Amino acid sequence: MKRLVVLGGGESGVGTAILGKKENFDVFLSDRGAIKDKYKAMLEEHGITYEENQHTEELILNADIVMKSPGIPKKAALIQKLKEQGTSVISEIEFASRYTDAKIIAITGSNGKTTTTSLMYHILKQAGLNVGLGGNIGTSFALLVATQKYDYYVLEISSFQLDDIETFRPDVAILLNITPDHLDEYDYSFDKYAQSKFKITENQSENDYFIYNLDDPKTVDMIGGINVRANQNPFSMRDANQNSYANNEFFFVNDSDGGLKMRIDELSLIGTHNISNSLAAATAANILKVRKESIKKSLMDFKSVEHRLEPVLTIGGIDFINDSKATNVNAAYFALESMKNPTVWIVGGKDKGNDYEELLPFVKKKVHSIVCLGLDNHKIIEFFSPYISTIVETNNMKDCVEQANKLANKGDTVLLSPACASFDLFNGYEDRGDQFKEEVRKL
Template sequence: MNEKLIVVLGGGESGVGTAILAKKMGFKVFLSDSGIIKDKYRDILNSHNINFEENSHTKDIILKADEVVKSPGIPDTSLIVQELKEKGTSIISEIEFASRYTSAKLICVTGSNGKTTTVNLIYHILKSAGLNVGLCGNVGNSFALQVAEKDFDYYVLELSSFQLEGLIEFRADIAVLLNITPDHLDRYNNDMQEYINAKMRIIRNQRVNDSFIYWEDDPIVTREIEKLKPEVTCYPFGEFKKEHTVGYTENGKLFINTKGNMFNMELELLALEGMHNVYNSLASGIVAKLMDITDDQLRISLSDFQGVPHRLEKVATVRGVQYINDSKATNVNSCWYALKSMRSKTVLILGGTDKGNDYSEIDDLVRSKARALIFLGKDNSKLHTFFDGKVEEIRDASSMKEAVDLAYKLAQKGDVVLLSPCCASFDLFKNYEDRGDQFKECVRNL
């Protein structure tokens, strides 16, 4: 038994997976959560005989840790983290910890928008091609749990900025950066550069034999690459072909040029609609070609992929009005993409926990496309301040049922009712999934 004490802060998916892996690796393990641990996770900890506490942090134990693995949701500003830092204790993320115990190839995806769709698409392509691959990070079972219990040759990881913060020696074999737009600024002292720095950590430690795939039309990303001058091999993609573009569109087709092979496919055959999904398909396709997936296999996977729940998910058409669940749009840029892909007048439901949002990004689209706005949140004052007077009909709702009933009355035949909140869900719902599920249920009950 290794006498080293690993303390895990946070008893959710990430923390519990870490505790299981640490125990398997022979460490002494203690898990601490300042809140209540869900029954499901409490049962798992008990079945693995892992010592844990909830509703408190016992400093006497925590400060004795040789290393602390912190769940991504816990900010650096929390008191216990501050005390550990003062003591000089090594604090890392679950992703960093788990990566020490696997020799699998790591394909890592980040970006303010499109991460979940892209990791699921890459996973779908690789799995359909017969590779032994796991999907984890910000989706599904935690990376640490899969390293402890499975034996995959490849992992596709969705990495949020919070998860990237705790990376030190971690190295992605293939890194994908889709875009960087303002998000989570409340976590980053309202300093956009701090958020950008967290996102750019995805290329930390990458070497010339590794791959970095990025959207070259993003001014922030291109500026950072010029500044950082990483030695990694770059594979830029964009809407149109420029000097170094590897993936692009032309004459209604998608093109990917890697390893001397030119893959092409009609855009209308892609499973996912909208320009933002063309980018997600380009990024995923470049990954596939770098991993020698055949053209035929890639074509099939890009055309038969089933989208991600809560992301522009078509729910039902009721009396000629289509209802779309985009509950995963927890920032303004996500809502911008959703509105951009609407072809009809739209009744837009938005609101929730504001993360320092700037709504001017969707101002023009709301004016041109929105028939009505429904604000669904505990405090809609910021939304009213920005949007009042710009759209004829603006209503407030304090529950999902009220919002859907209002939308039903306001929408006209041929319209779309779109739930694309721009905000986190924690004021009225457990999470964005709960918000989307409630929307779907209310729509089906119309």
């Protein structure tokens, strides 16, 4: 019996352990921190041995195969030891993909993954297909493979999950964009991070499809040096010669049988970046032979993702918007770009090597006050104080929302779009967004 050791007792770890048990592995799960009660209950229900608050090396180094959760750094000493002794260290998506022959639509990119993945799932579900949603969103892919029988999987995939693949091969891969993010994990090399994103297509064959954004400079810069065997389907908002193209007025996905055409104002998602995301999803749906009318209807009635440019309330003529999912500069860029009114911007958290330069044009034009929400805000204050006269610091959500409300005038927008990770003050971006909504409701 082969020994599978799972490192990390969160969603992906527990899903892998359950699938491993089902596939007759001798499974052991180890987490250096505490495991949540809900996950412990799942492990116990399936009779899986586990430990928490420690990694016992002799129980780990004897593994035939190790699944490491995406949150564990590649540089961790234990991972280095495993690799030195030649043990295969893989990600959950790699492990799960070995036990399903369903069609896989995999979506990666620095920004827009969750929205595009949710939209893709919505389109396929509305079209009546037997489809599961997982990966970096909702339920782990491994748990779905262990417990469900879907014909299609739509997966949101991070660069960390792609780093540890060996044979993972999606039928349709979508690369939305590549902007600097998580560079601390890639030796501060943008190229290394970009190569990681391109791993989504490395095992694809000429029977598969690779959809990518022709307007994204880094993608275009890199693609020449990558051996892409899959059918390439670029989409663009600049090059009208592409089959998948949108401008400010119309949206097209052209093919040999008439294609799909609709007006931009019919799309349910707002903002230029979301037209691009919609284009990617529509291109994939068309490849999968979903009826044009069905794609169109789904693009029109899709409800946006929680914590992503989510309108909360309008109080005293002030709009409050929750974009807590904007954990990097590029995501905040899209949020600021889509602001129509004078803005009070809530920013800050755990900095990931941020460069705020690209936000300056929007900040100068649209933002009149900044509310910092974080334990260490010096970088934000230093960078923006020459341009914004009102910058206040807060270290909890209650003060933050009260300060923002005081600074806003009727007709303004208060935008929570932090451009940073949330782990200095919160349990995650969802917790940050939920607290924001709760404090706004108390105003």
